Amino acid sequence: MGKPKVATTSLCGCFGCHMSLLDIDDRILKLIELVDFDKSPIDDIKEFSGRCAIGLVEGGCCNEENVKVLQSFRKNCDILILVGECAMTGGIPAMRNTIPLKECLEEAYINGPTVHNPSGKIPNDPEIPLLLNKVYPCQDVVKIDYYLPGCPPPADTIWQALVALLTDEPVELPYELIKYD
């Protein structure tokens, strides 16, 4: 009780940034002393159980579900942090941004050299979140408070930023930790 809560999510990302968070190794024990995890793939809690001090967001917004999750993070978290290049630039998924969406889908489901799709249809089940016309960096969708660049950001970057925020210190990363790859 009384510990600040942290929520995390992976939108249009590869979970590499979450792996990097786990890469803080045994410091994760110290982290659990400092915080409780709320909605996050780490503990598999699906819904927010209350207000969170910090939200960590991996990945950009490629579909409507990503946008809804991101908006719920903004609503439920005091401080929202983008973790990794995909969240703040669109990253590798944004390679599709210069190609019309229809062409992307046709290549993936109809015309691609390795496609086997006898129905010749592009999947269109209402269960599948609707794709956006392009991949949007999260700061284009909601207000963001901090950015931790990297692909993924090193464990030390995530650790130093979290500890600084939880102890009311300024988030200042040394030169070696500001990297875009």
Add this chain to the structure above:
Amino acid sequence: MSDKITFMIDGVEVQAQPGQTIMVAADAAGIYIPRLCAHKDLAPFGSCRVCTVLVNGRPQSACTQPAAEGIMVENNTKKMTKMRANLIEMLLVEGNHYCPYCEKSGNCELQALAYRFGVMVPKYPFMFPNRDVDASHPDILIDRNRCVLCARCVRASRDLDGKNVFQFVGRGPEKRVEVNANARLADTNADVTDKAVDICPVGALLRKRVGFEVPIGKRLYDSKPIGSDIEAQKGA
């Protein structure tokens, strides 16, 4: 010597030979003025404005502006660094810069400037422009997604290689680097040994089959900011 010029950069006295630019004189004094289009082997071009300094309060590009007796130059101040960071951020959003899969990452001058200025993410929206790649040449490729229109390749091919392989075409957002041939880079006399190939500050002009050769941690700007080599000259 009496024909020396003396002037000030951020309150430090600097000497220059007559005709020298502010940048060349600053380099010799171990003072780094950030730059992107300038290169020591090329004539100044003055296109990127990253080297902008205030000369007696007026903005001038240090790579083209001659040093003059008694001028007061502002270089490494909060205001100038902010302005330069803004320029770098505009260049980043204007192209398609995905550093995680760029072969130049770690050795890229645009990225290194962003690191030096502590840019976490550009504050402007990404433009995601549609730009062409020309991978026709067996040993070299042009990826215009990353070109910053610095004209280093244009100048190097013309002035160092004596070839004129590259040229700019179009204006404003349409401006792009083109090759001196009807169609593709493969149709020019460009060769992988050309000085123009290695002089690109970003990952727009690349040699093939050497990408990611240097491991992360050992690349040019992994641990030391761009300009450290010039600053190390100080007092030397």
